[in-house]
Amino acid sequence: MNKENYILECHNIRKAFGGTQALKNGELYIRPGEVHALLGENGAGKSTLMKCIIGLYSFDGGEILYEGKPFRARGPVEALNAGISMIHQELNPEPHLTIAESIFLNRESTRGIFLDKKRQNQKADEILKKFDFPYGAGTLMKKLTLAQMQMIEIIKAVSCNARLIIMDEPTSSLDSEETRQLFRTINDLKKQGVAMIYISHRMEEIFEICDRVSVFRDGTYVGEKDLEHVSKEDLISMMVGRKIENVFPKTECEIGEVVFRAENLKGNGFENVSFEVRKGEILGISGLVGSGRSETMRAIFGLEPLExxxxxxxxxxxxxxxxxxxxxxxxxxxxxxxKSWGLSLHRSIRENMSVATLPFKQKRLLLNKKREEKECKEIGELLKLKAASIEHDAFSLSGGNQQKVVLAKWLLADPKVLILDEPTRGVDVGAKSEIHSLMCRFAAKGMAVIMISSELPEVMGMSDRILVYHEGRINGEVKREELLAGTQNQETILNKAFGQ
Known part of the structure; x- marks a missing residue:
């Protein structure tokens, strides 16, 4: 195609970290005003390519063309000034900055050598009004929800006249209504001619909001498709190089006696919560974000106080x-x-895996390092962890592989009750199937599994029973038999989540 049809072209981009070739053949072609999906398993090279584009990484070979000219950003600020912005999966806002200060960070309004806060706040309020944002420019970032913080990142990109916005797993922490709001914003930006790269593992979103898709596997560009002419099964096959028969491979396990019981729990964001979970059972927890699901489990685990x-x-x-x-x-x-609770990013993969079970790997006062290394390698192979060495820092891993390290840490502890809060968030479809299979294997061994998920298909596909939260209370229970018989469905679960 004529080069004038593209705002961004990536040709044979290569990037290595030590002995790991993260990107071997990065190809990408983005048109103005399109939403272009980027798909691939964890460790496929998607995020690495994006970080090369915005200058967080310096690529080893290949060429990037932006608006028809060779482009190599020396950092995110230089990329932003050129009109390229990236909204990362893990938002790291400064909580004590105001909204205006966050939007204009490194681009502050000045009068001579002094900051002009009044003018800066006026400019911010004008932009916020265009987006119907509910807070003013002087509001502190710490008062915003995760979805609102994400919207501020989009507003910041628009205020810079960004012509290309990269969104990495933008809905991973959003509920259904917040996702709809994000999609409305994306459609508005699209009408203005802004190009967007949309990285997600949620197929239904990709088919709803995106125009074309590029697929990566093992650091290599596999191909590009128009979403009108491709099926979900075709994309999964391109991503993983094999056919996934069932993303939710639930197996029937023998459910035994009650292992854990909670009575009349009350704490931050929940009250009057009672439930039980049995040996061999997968108990699903559903509800809207902020309904008290995670707060209850954090209190049970001792992260927050029980009142x-x-x-x-x-x-x-x-x-x-x-x-x-x-x-x-x-x-x-x-x-x-x-990142906040599960990992020490600048410690090795091995240290992260074994930190919870170190007392069991000791010979008197000394650490049995051979046993530690053997167990960590075995659990890494079981979870199909993609890493050149377990001695590499956890920071070097993709988001999905970081999640596997967190899983490995607790699996080595051989728990009686395993609580999984959004266990497949930011994980590709192949790894999801593997994690779901592991959950069934743990249940078959007699472990009681509690799974919180915002993805209804996952909750319905993997649970023996589902508890539905609404405004800090359990508002109903749905059994697997009822789902299989058709007497309960996704609509009834949603109704319970909305308080009906």
Whole structure:
């Protein structure tokens, strides 16, 4: 095609980290005013290519053309000044900045050598008004929801006259209504001729909002398709190089006696919560973001205080005031925010995997390093972790592989109760199927599994029972048999989540 048809072209981009070739043949062609999906398994090279485009990484070979001219940004600020902005999956806003200060960071309004806050706030208010944003320019960022912080990132990009916006897993922390709002904003930007690269593992979103898709596998460009002429199964096959028969491979396990019971729990964001989970059972927890699902589980795990209520493990009442006590009693939790709660990013993969079980790997006062390395390698192979070495820092891994390290840490603890809060967030379809299979394997061994998920197909496909939260309380229960019989469905679960 004529080069004038593209705002961005990437030709044979290559990038290596130590002995790992993260990107071997990065190709990408973006047209003005289109939403272009980028698909691939975790570690396929998607995020690496994006970071090469915005200058976070310096690529080793190949060529990038932006608006028809060779382009190599020396950092995100230079890329932003050229009209390229990236909204990262893990937002890191400065909580004590105002909205105006966040929007105009590194582009502050000045009068001589002094900041002109009045003019800056006026400019910010004008932009916020165009987006019908509910807060004013002087509001602190810490008062915003995650979805609102994300909207500020989009507003910041628009205020820079960005002509290309990269969105990395933009809906991973949003509920259904916040996702609809984001899609309305994307459509408005599209009408203005802004090009967008949309990275997501959620197929239904890609088919709804995107025009074309490029697929990567193992650091290599596989191909490009118009979404009008391709099926979901075709894209999955391109991504993983094999056919995935069932993303939700639920197997029927023998469900035994009650392992864990909660009575009349009350805490930050929830009250009057009672439930039980049995051996071999996968208990799904559904509800809107902010309905109290995660808050309940964090309190059970000892991350937040319980104001009222009792906890019982194997029939005996237990007191849990911190995660250490929970782990010793056999309760482990994979938190939804892996970077804040699940990983030490600048420690090795091995250290992250074994940190929760170090006392079991000791010879008197000394660490049994051979046993530690053997167990970490075995669990890494089981989870199909993509890493050149378990001695590399966790920071070097893709988001999905970081999630696998968090899973590995708790699986090595051999828990009685495993709480999974959004276990497949930011994980590709192939890895999702693997994690779901592992959940069934753990249940078959007698482990009680509690899974919180914002993806209804996942909750419905993997759970033996589903508890539905609404405004801090359990508003209903749905059994797997009812779903299979058709007496309950996705609509009834949503109705319960909305309080009906």
């Amino acid at each position: 009222e209520g009792k906890l019982f493990l194997e029939g005996k009442e237990v007191k849990i005031k911190n995660p250490g006590q929970a782990i010793r009693k056999g309760i482990c939790m994979v938190n939804e925010d892996r």
